[in-house]
Each structure stands twice: as structure tokens, then as C-alpha cells.
Amino acid sequence: MAELLKNPHTFEKAQEELAQVIGRGKLIDEADVAKLPYLRCIVKETFRIHPQVPFLIPRKVEEDVDLYGYTIPKDSQVLVNVWAIGRDSSLWEDPLDFKPERFWESDIDVRGTDFELIPFGAGRRICPGLPLAIRMIPIALGSLINTFNWKLDGGIAPKDLDMEEKFGITLAKAQPLLAIPIPL
Ligand code: HEM
DSSP: OHHHHHOHHHHHHHHHHHHHHTOTTOOOOHHHHTTOHHHHHHHHHHHHHSOSSTTOSOEEOSSOEEETTEEEOTTOEEOOOHHHHHTOTTTSSSTTSOOGGGGTTOOOOSSSSSTTOOTTOOGGGSOTTHHHHHHHHHHHHHHHHHHEEEEEGGGOOGGGOOOOEEESSSEEESSOOOEEEEEO
């Protein structure tokens, strides 16, 4: 929601898609999500730029491991910095821009096979909540977009919205988003 309120053209594009596909003012159900590609691109773009578990879950190495010419010694703690991967300019064009369109023509997915985008981790300890999360997030977000207009509290201009992040096991906005719903 913060990125959408900071980038009103993206919000409007999402509203337009929803109006065309399911009709303004309606809540979304699971079957609608497949018909809402732009909404799905917004969710992916959010996973890229604000991964909710920015270093995955810390892992400990049980024995020396050779990985691409590097040795990771036994007992090291390993953090995978997916936050930095999502902002790596050798992988993403204009990595700091919120541009859902980058996923239009792309097969990159969040299910743990495309290592440039692994917000749920990958492999045998991949997040078991992934199937639930990727169903629920577009439903919740799309319903908020389709049933209200939104404005920032305190008359803040979209470009001035503070997007600073607070790091922990999960990633949060440093300043909570204050947004006012306006009935359609
Ligand atoms: C946006 C939503 C979510 C994100 C981005 C997310 C992300 C993650 C990540 C990155 C990991 C660590 C994977 C690794 O280290 O390789 C993880 C683990 C886990 N997640 Fe999620 N998660 C989400 C939602 C959920 C939900 C909805 C549930 C439960 C209903 C859940 C349950 C778990 C559990 C139990 C683990 C530990 C798995 C293990 O270590 O075997 N997550 N999640």
C-alpha cells in the first residue's frame, strides 16, 4: 500500500484493471486473481524491493562447504541477504524504482526456483506458508484498492512519503503508513 500511495499512477493502473475485470467496489475472490496480472506484478515487485524476511532464517553450517570457489567453514552462521539481491543492479534494471511492469514479460517467480527472487527462501526449508501467502496477499491488497480510494494522512504529497525501513527478522516500515480510506 505504501508503494502504491507513493506511486499514484501504479495505484490507478491497478484500479483500472480491477474495474475492468471484476467491476469497481467488489471484493476479490481467489478465482479472480488469475485474471489480474497487473495486481500479481505489484505483489511480486513488493516481494523484490521489500522482502518481508530480509535475511531469510539464519542457518548454521554443519561441515566445511565449498561453494563457487568460497569455503564456508563449519559452524558458520549463514544469512542470505535477499534484500540486497532484490536491489542488485546487475540483476535488476533501475533496482530502486517500484516498477511492477518489469514482471510483465518475465517468467521470474517467487516459488524458490529463480534465485534472484526468493522472498520465501528455497529448497527443503522453503516457507511452508507460501501457498497461503501468495493466494491471500493479492486478495487482500486488491480488495483494498477496489473498494476505496486512499489518501495520505496529514496532506503528505506522495513523493514525500517516508519509505525508510526497519530491519529485524522481518522487515517493517520505520514510520507506520497512515492512510485514509475514502468510500467510492
Ligand atoms: C508474505 C508472507 C511470507 C513470507 C515472505 C515468508 C517468508 C519466509 C521465509 C523467507 C522463511 C525462511 C525460509 C528459509 O530460510 O529458506 C520462512 C519460513 C517459515 N514460514 Fe514463512 N513467510 C510468509 C508467510 C508465512 C505464513 C502465512 C506461514 C504460516 C501459515 C509461514 C510459516 C513459516 C514457517 C513455519 C517457516 C519455517 C520453515 C522451516 O524452517 O522449515 N510463513 N517464511
